Amino acid sequence: MSSETVITCEHVGKAFQLYLHRNDQLKQTLFGRWRRFHHQHWVLRDVSFKVARGERVGIIGRNGAGKTTLLQIICGITKPTVGEVEVKGRVAPILALGSGFDHELTGRENALIGGAILGVKRKLIEERLPLVEAFADIGEFFYQPLKMYSTGMAARLAFAVCAYADADILIVDEALSVGDAAFQAKCDAFIQDFAKRGTILVVSHDLTMLSHLCDRVVWIEDGAVRDVGPSQDVVEDYRDAIEGRAKVAQAASA
Template sequence: MSSEIAIKVENLSKRYQIYDQPRDRLKQFVLPRVRRMIGAAPAQYFHEFWALRDVSFEVRRGETVGIIGRNGSGKSTLLQMICGTLNPTHGTLETKGRIAALLELGSGFNPDFTGRENVFLNAAVLGLSHQEVEARFDDIVAFADIGHFLDQPVKTYSSGMVVRLAFAVQAMIDPDIFVVDEALAVGDEKFQRKCFARLEELKSRGTSILFVSHSAASVIELCERSLLLDSGSRIMYAPAAQAVRAYQKLLYAPKADHESLVREFRAADSSAGAVNGAAGAAADLVLAAQGAAKNAESTFDPGLMPETTTVYPAQGAEIQSIAFRSEDGRVVNVLQSGETYYLEMQGVFKRDFAGVFFGSHIRNIQGAEITGQRYPEEGSYVPDARAGTQFKVRFAFNMNLIQGAYFAGGGVWSAEEPACAHRIVDAVMFRITPTERKKSFGYVDLAASEPTLDLSGCVINAATPTM
């Protein structure tokens, strides 16, 4: 294996034997041998489940690779085999250097030991001597920042404290390969930021990182490439942004289109066998399907259905529909950044109200409100809403959101009790497609114009500097 390759995986597969009943396990152990002894064909009392099948890829030294895919796609199985806690059924796996892994909350910790004792225990498992741990101990404790709980049993820790200590031990020993599987989702925002900063530091020192996350933004920001798995098979190994777009398309595609998309992505990935060529072609299929070209038309994707919709009790009003419409009146949920759309809410009043107002919200995946609107303005109400009256309110949005998935909803509020006449949270899921050239980052593009640069007051010396 080349010195520049930290991980090399070739045709890696993992098969499990699934038994319908406990006694079938005993039958499988005994009866096939008996049948062979009497010259009969052996019977099989289990059915096979392939958690991973024929997966191949390489990770270079100092490279960060994202592992993405739906739940059950084989991500954790792959990481366990790379870490050596699970043996493959077929295929080969080569790694170079010390591996540190944060696979699940509290793995490798003894709950009855104190945090201090677990630091030494965990580091010893990773191959560090007692003296090496002592030299790093203060850095580990400072990073974990769990205070006096360091000398308390780990079983008394909160989930956030466990992941703080676990990450601190794994990340502060300067591993050659660092594996992180969704554990960082437990920490608070400040700690997550500290973890990502440490990952960048490790990366700059030549550590190879395998990063599993359902956060598309984190994968794109942290990783150079991403491996997309589906049902245990490699679908694409491509630049992170391209693989994430393919994953999102698979995630939200109607079931009828899923298999055809998998075939297209897999064919494009394997035909060239290259990161930039074949994976780029696969991502182009996603961009075309989502209408991501600059002048593409907004579309409606039936696969974009929220699973977090919350309908409040109807107390005098009923919202019957909420949808985004384009300027030409079409219902859409795949939107173009920078265009204007209308969130239209329709319903009926079931009783009389002396005054009401309407509101809408847009949230990100984490549930934070990005923006919202109220009609009429704060302190004002629509007077005399009568029972049986139909209403339709439209909120106009200049959709200056950055590429990604968002959720929208709305409600009707009264000037009297009960205050909430009706409300639907996360009624609509929608996606903002990427622009040709990304100029902003975060959630909202607030750029008013192109940035300007003035070098008139600078003296530029083009002469070759002396050393």
């Protein structure tokens, strides 16, 4: 693992504008200079951490903690409200890419566009299309419009495109759990192989997997960093906290 930092998050915060009434968004557009018609909901608050080249870092936290929003900021899908994010190298955002697919185009056409978005030259994308098709393993649907795909099929295609994008940084969302056991095994094998040569940032509820795959883990709670450290230590503390909450909830309902 290199000492060079490839992902830097400094005091990152993200707030969404929430409107209570139907016309408030229009009012904000017209009269927002003088009055605010929304209130801010902070999903992330003052998040800071760094990832070194070749490091494998996991992100854990309960549903709604802000994990996916953090990945979207790092991928450049959305911007932070406050703070700075710097990423060095080509990023392959597994499954986040699929959210930008054109459902009127075929899987093959989306693979070409997806590769271009990830910075791969057209000639190289075309050469690798048979590999992408084989990895996705969706049969003749590769040549059909995406609107005919199930969620799992679109996820397969997105993963396959990222797998052959020559990325420096692999960012994996917890939604990777879609698909059958055979495809999940294929994805796991790819991630394990990529870990030998690239940087990985992964969100998952599979604590055992994170303990074995990752060097460090970032624990996000209520939009803030609660802990950062060696994967096994942080995962153990997180598991204890979750089990503690579960016992309290059981006692309260008894």
